Amino acid sequence: MTVTDPTMVAGPRKAPPLALGTALWRLLRDIVLLAVAMLGVSWVFREILANATSAVNVEESFTTVIADTMIFTLPFALVIVTALRSRSLLKNRRGLIIGITMLVALAVQTISVGQQALTQTGAYGTQTSVQFTTEQADEGVLVTAIEAGGAAEQAGILVGDVITAIRRDVVDKAALDTAILQSDDGAVLRFRLLRDGEEQQIPVTVTSISGVNTTSIYMGYVALFVTAILALAIPFGWIPYVLLISFLMPLFLGYAWLIIATFSQRTEGLLPVDTTGNFGGLTLDNWSFLSGQMGARNQLDIWGVTLNSAMIAVVMTVIVLLVASMAGYALSRMNFPGRRGFLSMTLILHSFPAVTLLIPIFIVLQNIGHIPLIGDLFGFNTIGGVALIMVAFELPLGIWLMKGFFDGISWDMERSAMIDGATRWRTFFEIILPQIRPGLLALGIFSFLGGWNTYLIPATFMVGTRTSNLPVLIRDLTGEMQPVNWNQVAAVGLYQLIPILLLFVFAQEYLLNIYAGGTKGSS
Amino acid sequence: MQVDIQNLTKKFGNVVAVDSLNLDIKSGEFVAFLGPSGCGKTTTLLMVAGIYKPTDGIMRFGDVVVNQLQPRERNIGMVFQSYALYPHMTAYSNIAYPLKLKGISKNEQNIRVQRVADVMGIGHLLDRRPSQLSGGQQQRVALGRALVKEPDLLLFDEPLSNLDARLRLTMRGEIKHLQRDLGITSIYVTHDQIEALTMADRIAVMNQGKLEAFDTPEGLYERPKTLFIAGFVGNPPMNFVDVEVSQNGAGPVATNNDLKTHFTIDQVEKVLAHKGPVTMGIRPEDIVVDDGSDIRGEVYLVEPLGRDDLIDVRIGDTRMLALSDPKLKIQPGDTVGLRFNPERLQFYDPQTNQSLVW
Numbered sequence: 083m084t085v086t087d088p089t090m091v092a093g094p095r096k097a098p099p100l101a102l103g104t105a106l107w108r109l110l111r112d113i114v115l116l117a118v119a120m121l122g123v124s125w126v127f128r129e130i131l132a133n134a135t136s137a138v139n140v141e142e143s144f145t146t147v148i149a150d151t152m153i154f155t156l157p158f159a160l161v162i163v164t165a166l167r168s169r170s171l172l173k174n175r176r177g178l179i180i181g182i183t184m185l186v187a188l189a190v191q192t193i194s195v196g197q198q199a200l201t202q203t204g205a206y207g208t209q210t211s212v213q214f215t216t217e218q219a220d221e222g223v224l225v226t227a228i229e230a231g232g233a234a235e236q237a238g239i240l241v242g243d244v245i246t247a248i249r250r251d252v253v254d255k256a257a258l259d260t261a262i263l264q265s266d267d268g269a270v271l272r273f274r275l276l277r278d279g280e281e282q283q284i285p286v287t288v289t290s291i292s293g294v295n296t297t298s299i300y301m302g303y304v305a306l307f308v309t310a311i312l313a314l315a316i317p318f319g320w321i322p323y324v325l326l327i328s329f330l331m332p333l334f335l336g337y338a339w340l341i342i343a344t345f346s347q348r349t350e351g352l353l354p355v356d357t358t359g360n361f362g363g364l365t366l367d368n369w370s371f372l373s374g375q376m377g378a379r380n381q382l383d384i385w386g387v388t389l390n391s392a393m394i395a396v397v398m399t400v401i402v403l404l405v406a407s408m409a410g411y412a413l414s415r416m417n418f419p420g421r422r423g424f425l426s427m428t429l430i431l432h433s434f435p436a437v438t439l440l441i442p443i444f445i446v447l448q449n450i451g452h453i454p455l456i457g458d459l460f461g462f463n464t465i466g467g468v469a470l471i472m473v474a475f476e477l478p479l480g481i482w483l484m485k486g487f488f489d490g491i492s493w494d495m496e497r498s499a500m501i502d503g504a505t506r507w508r509t510f511f512e513i514i515l516p517q518i519r520p521g522l523l524a525l526g527i528f529s530f531l532g533g534w535n536t537y538l539i540p541a542t543f544m545v546g547t548r549t550s551n552l553p554v555l556i557r558d559l560t561g562e563m564q565p566v567n568w569n570q571v572a573a574v575g576l577y578q579l580i581p582i583l584l585l586f587v588f589a590q591e592y593l594l595n596i597y598a599g600g601t602k603g604s605s
Numbered sequence: 606m607q608v609d610i611q612n613l614t615k616k617f618g619n620v621v622a623v624d625s626l627n628l629d630i631k632s633g634e635f636v637a638f639l640g641p642s643g644c645g646k647t648t649t650l651l652m653v654a655g656i657y658k659p660t661d662g663i664m665r666f667g668d669v670v671v672n673q674l675q676p677r678e679r680n681i682g683m684v685f686q687s688y689a690l691y692p693h694m695t696a697y698s699n700i701a702y703p704l705k706l707k708g709i710s711k712n713e714q715n716i717r718v719q720r721v722a723d724v725m726g727i728g729h730l731l732d733r734r735p736s737q738l739s740g741g742q743q744q745r746v747a748l749g750r751a752l753v754k755e756p757d758l759l760l761f762d763e764p765l766s767n768l769d770a771r772l773r774l775t776m777r778g779e780i781k782h783l784q785r786d787l788g789i790t791s792i793y794v795t796h797d798q799i800e801a802l803t804m805a806d807r808i809a810v811m812n813q814g815k816l817e818a819f820d821t822p823e824g825l826y827e828r829p830k831t832l833f834i835a836g837f838v839g840n841p842p843m844n845f846v847d848v849e850v851s852q853n854g855a856g857p858v859a860t861n862n863d864l865k866t867h868f869t870i871d872q873v874e875k876v877l878a879h880k881g882p883v884t885m886g887i888r889p890e891d892i893v894v895d896d897g898s899d900i901r902g903e904v905y906l907v908e909p910l911g912r913d914d915l916i917d918v919r920i921g922d923t924r925m926l927a928l929s930d931p932k933l934k935i936q937p938g939d940t941v942g943l944r945f946n947p948e949r950l951q952f953y954d955p956q957t958n959q960s961l962v963w
């Protein structure tokens with residue numbers, strides 16, 4: 083065979099430079115396609131998310147921020163995509179390209195604003211109000227001004243009235259404002275108020291008023307210019323990162339909001355505001371649950387709840403690791419009657435949704451409860467019972483996972499250990515287990531998180547007790563009996579998140595190891 | 606230590622992996638198991654090691670029947686093709702592990718590991734993990750681990766097949782040396798016949814779970830008792846031709862449609878006594894290119910092997926591999942004459958596949 087084949091020695095040939103016309107045409111085509119796509123995405127984002135979240139009463143301003151972010155990142159994305167597709171063009175005529183990109187982005191923002199105006203959403207969105215201004219006073223919320231012809235005036239509220247409660251729920255200014263904001267247009271709120279020292283009840287019909295949020299629109303245009311200028315400065319190597327950051331932005335913003343919200347009375351987008359809507363209003367009140375105080379009225383055993391969560395998680399982790407590793411080993415390495423059946427059974431069990439089994443489990447727990455001694459630990463309405471069920475749900479997956487890891491270890495390894503003089507047990511603990519450490523860690527983390535975050539099982543099988551676990555506590559906070567303090571909910575949520583974050587920070591190396599698919603140190 | 610294996614059989618469900626094997630290995634002997642892939646070499650070895658329980662048969666180490674003994678009670682060392690080093694331990698801990706399991710003191714462990722490491726030339730690598738060692742170094746660690754507890758029996762399962770050709774040659778020599786110096790009875794599984802032929806005192810050739818032959822390398826090569834051994838041992842492999850044998854004026858002669866050759870082996874009578882066709886075998890190195898010969902054929906392929914050229918010659922319908930001197934510059938398409946060394950022919954009964962001679 084000869085190696086002088088000319089097609090084999092010729093190097094890669096440079097593509098000839100594109101004619102400017104062709105290049106521009108391609109660029110415009112990309113920009114238009116992308117603009118359409120981004121508009122669609124931002125619209126879907128705004129609508130769907132807003133609808134989904136309005137069902138659970140999250141502030142609309144938050145979703146607006148996210149949707150707007152999508153629009154702000156659009157110019158970035160445009161520059162990036164065009165740059166990826168015609169590098170040389172961007173290199174030589176960067177100014178031109180940025181200019182075109184900016185123009186298109188401007189158009190997109192304008193279209194977006196127009197669409198908001200048409201659909202009365204976003205910057206043109208409506209807000210429910212009773213059209214008065216208030217401030218916090220000692221006895222309650224003092225009405226300081228009333229809009230002429232507004233809802234408050236029509237209902238007969240006067241300046242100087244002190245609102246103490248809505249129906250039977252005592253309110254401060256924050257709770258009152260929240261209650262009004264979260265009411266639907268036309269809803270009736272029964273204010274209980276003090277007028278001249280006398281208690282009265284006045285129903286007020288909430289109306290929705292539309293006002294253009296000009297700040298948000300201006301911000302959009304400003305962001306465009308900033309991004310265009312930034313785009314001019316982006317070195318080519320950064321492009322993947324910029325792209326990544328653009329798409330991850332909503333996620334970051336979500337976390338940012340979560341943290342900010344827990345330290346604020348209210349939030350306007352990402353800005354902490356006080357009850358009157360001015361910047362400020364930073365507070366630690368949302369975290370007062372840590373001292374066992376929940377809002378103005380409720381006592382709460384937060385440490386008991388935390389302990390319950392931790393106990394479910396720890397018990398689950400320990401038992402699942404122990405049982406799954408041994409069962410997985412047996413299934414991977416030993417031959418016994420019923421092995422195949424057992425394997426397919428675990429798979430079927432794993433695919434059962436927990437909900438379908440609630441009633442059978444209830445019966446089982448009831449019966450366990452009748453066994454003396456054990457019943458007090460693992461019966462119905464005990465933490466032990468919840469942990470037991472969680473273990474049962476986690477085990478099938480765990481066993482399969484472990485079996486897979488054991489399958490990946492060569493037989494020679496344990497044969498070698500046994501010839502070296504180890505018993506089967508020693509081989510298992512000293513030779514085999516250390517090699518699936520990443521798997522154990524993964525399963526441990528999954529189990530811990532599963533136990534820590536579990537909601538359905540404790541919510542179902544720990545009824546009537548005041549101390550359940552954290553997720554159930556959060557559900558209780560969002561109950562329908564009282565106005566919900568979402569910032570407090572966020573605080574409890576963040577509190578619940580802390581161990582998880584710690585876990586990920588410290589176990590990151592191992593997790594990455596697992597996801598990279600390699601068992602470390604295997605030869 | 607002697608190893609005596611009688612009637613050893615292993616079945617996996619319906620598959621008979623090893624079929625009533627009989628072997629008698631002398632103390633200090635180096636025995637190679639040779640055979641094509643899937644013939645049951647590893648299975649036999651693992652039964653000797655105590656990993657697999659035999660379906661049938663008896664194994665004795667010395668005078669002790671070991672069938673019921675656990676691997677750890679047999680005092681054996683084993684080297685695997687995959688090395689099977691423990692990846693989470695350093696080379697030192699790997700080698701010390703058998704000693705640790707025996708409950709030997711830390712001090713004594715240290716002394717013995719160092720000694721073995723020095724013999725293996727890996728003293729400077731002891732604090733590395735297996736993943737930080739080259740294949741050859743891993744191999745030495747594995748060997749060290751097998752040797753450190755001074756086993757009565759050493760088992761090797763294709764220990765060199767993952768190494769490159771040059772290293773394989775070196776390790777081959779080292780293992781053989783060590784084994785001879787230490788005098789440890791060894792069983793060495795391989796499907797590389799050069800390895801078996803050069804290292805082993807005796808070779809057990811296996812085929813489809815059965816023992817085909819158990820003989821010295823020289824015996825296997827010079828006096829192959831069955832058609833399988835004749836074809837399996839030796840590279841390039843022996844040529845086989847179906848012929849009729851008869852006696853004519855010039856002596857015994859083997860003929861078929863394509864060729865005719867005289868033979869002068871010692872056991873001529875036994876061959877001539879056989880009725881019907883016989884299979885004649887001739888090794889490529891016993892064929893000389895000689896243009897004076899009547900056996901002529903067309904060269905179909907020339908494969909340079911370095912010292913020789915391997916030529917594939919078609920004589921009518923018969924194919925022959927022969928070795929030729931590269932200086933002859935034989936090209937495909939040439940017509941050459943071949944002469945068979947009349948003393949080196951083998952004859953087999955095509956019905957029983959047994960040798961008519963040995």
Ligand SMILES: Nc1ncnc2c1ncn2[C@@H]1O[C@H](COP(=O)(O)OP(=O)(O)OP(=O)(O)O)[C@@H](O)[C@H]1O
Pocket residue numbers: 617620621622640641642643644645646647648649796
């Ligand atoms: N655990 C097992 N279960 C079922 N069949 C097996 C098992 N182990 C080996 N066999 C079968 O037994 C036969 C012998 O296998 P063995 O591993 O001993 O071959 P080998 O001679 O070592 O081959 P190689 O040279 O490829 O390693 C093969 O047919 C194999 O498929």
Ligand SMILES: [Mg+2]
Pocket residue numbers: 646647648762
């Ligand atoms: Mg094998």
